[in-house]
Amino acid sequence: MSYNIALNFEDGVTRFIGCKEGETVLDAAYRQKVNLPMDCSDGVCGTCKGHCEQGKFDLGDEYLDDALSDEEAAEGQVLTCQMVPSSDCVIQVPVASTLCKTQVGKIQGTLAAAEQLSEGSIELAVDLDEGGELAFLPGQYIHIDVPGSGQHRSYSFSSKPGEARATFLIRNIPNGLMSGYLTQQAKVGDRLSLTGPLGSFYLREITRPVLMLAGGTGLAPFLSMLEQLVEKGSDQPMHLIYGVNKDDHLVKVDALDAFAERLPTFTYSTVVVDEASTHPRKGYVTHHMDAEVLHDGDIDVYLCGPPPMVDAVLKHFDKEGIVPQSFHYEKFTPNQAPGEVA
Template sequence: MSYTIALNFEDGVTRFIGCKVGETVLDAAYRQKVNLPMDCSDGVCGTCKGHCEQGGFDMGDEYLEEALSDEEAAGGMVLTCQMVPSSDCVVQVPVASSLCKTAVGEVQGSIAAVERLSEDSIELAIDLDEGGELAFLPGQYVNITVPGAGVHRSYSFSSLPGETRASFLIRNIPGGVMSSYLTERAALGERLTLTGPLGSFYLREVTRPVLMLAGGTGLAPFLAMLEQLARQRQEGKGGDQPIHLIYGVNQDDHLVKVDALEAFAEQLPSFTYATVVVDEASDHPRKGYVIHHMDAGVMHDGDVDVYLCGPPPMVDAVLKHFDAEGIVPQSFHYEKFTPNAAGEAA
């Protein structure tokens, strides 16, 4: 038996390692050629200090308070040389991955499907090579190299970690490098290279109400998060904390994957969602921006974890709204995606 430990480095790279029962995270990392910071390995110097965001572990009592104070330990700080996991864990490592002699992972795969979901959205499915299933935290992204262009583009997974088929929602930008490739040249079976996982936007352990705010293809990481929550519920691990998603788009026909959201609502009794359309000429029952539909009920008097993913104007609008209304969620995680305009990477 072993536990999976996600090591999140400060440069956004995530490396997954296996940790044996009774083994320290530091020893497990070194065994797998990840050189975490370390001077003493005896709980004396504090060089290997990090932060455990989720998971169970035992720190024992053989370290000095100078290396890790009681206050730090109460806040989730750990010494990886003393930390012995009792479950899968996510650990923040406050150095760049390059300093630990580890690098971002790379896998190969073949195009399984390219589907035009709407005028502005494309779904890409990639069958990963055998043994190349990517471990990632729901919400993270990878870089996908555009064949023949010599550049890559970054996309969040909309599929579950560890699956042999990875899926992505991609905004269709006229003249865009990836958009042009997918709509004009991509062929089933064509080979693609993915590097990652990357990013600090991912689902944390759900211990209180959750509000998800998605704009356009920023829906993708939430599909992965909801898939994870649905799987946990199937395994009897899910809780009953309310989870509400507000999904905003510019036009009616830009709403995609609503059938998937409906399926999640059936699988997760605590999950609800609302769709919002900006277009004033729309007959949609909820018009405007996501901030117009964040009533007091979904904010739970601030006792809520907020996740936000969308284009920069949407992210900025939500940030300003929170500031103007004095809203301070228990935790707030957000990611902006900036579509590459035509010719930018030509």
């Protein structure tokens, strides 16, 4: 038996390690050449302290209170030298990845498809090389090198973790570096280099109702999250509000319909900004947050979209006095990695 442990470093890098049954996270990390912070390795100093966001584990009772207090343990703080997982886990490591002598992974793949879904969006599919590992948390992003440019662009996965084919929703920007490549030069079979995963925007364990807010190609990470939720299931209500500027910018609606069929507690609505639209819901996502999806603030909110949308939602929540139990957001600009903004 082996468990998948996601180590999230404070510089946005995520590194996945395998942890054997009965093995501590610290030992597993060192075995895989990830030098997590440590000094005593006996539960005495507290140097290896981190925060477990999700997963099951045992800390034993051989560590000192000076290293980890009962209050800290109750809040999810852990000592990686004492932590023995009994499930997959996600751990926040409060140092940069470079200080742990690890770095973001590099993956090679082959362009399988580049389909223009609408005037404003392209779906890119990449077949990963056999044996190439691509573990990530649903919602995270990756850098993709633009062939021949010496530069990269960053995109959230729309596919489920662990798939041999990774997919991405890419905004089609006139004269954009990646857009230009995909619409004018790309051919099936082109070789692509990817670096990641990255980002602190990802699906946490669901223990209460969830509200997802997507703007444009910010839908991508939610498709990945929903794929995983279909596999794991959830009995909590989940509602997605998906906003776009124009009618023809609404994409992957068939996928959302399929998720609604496979996830009985999932519902979604779409919103179009264009005043000339005949869409039944017009305006912005903030105009369509009914009380029934807000659950009096007893919700986890996930928000991904362009900066004006993210700022508008933040202001709306503040104005209306809405304080979610947890709020995770990511805003992006066309030429900037999502995680580099929020």
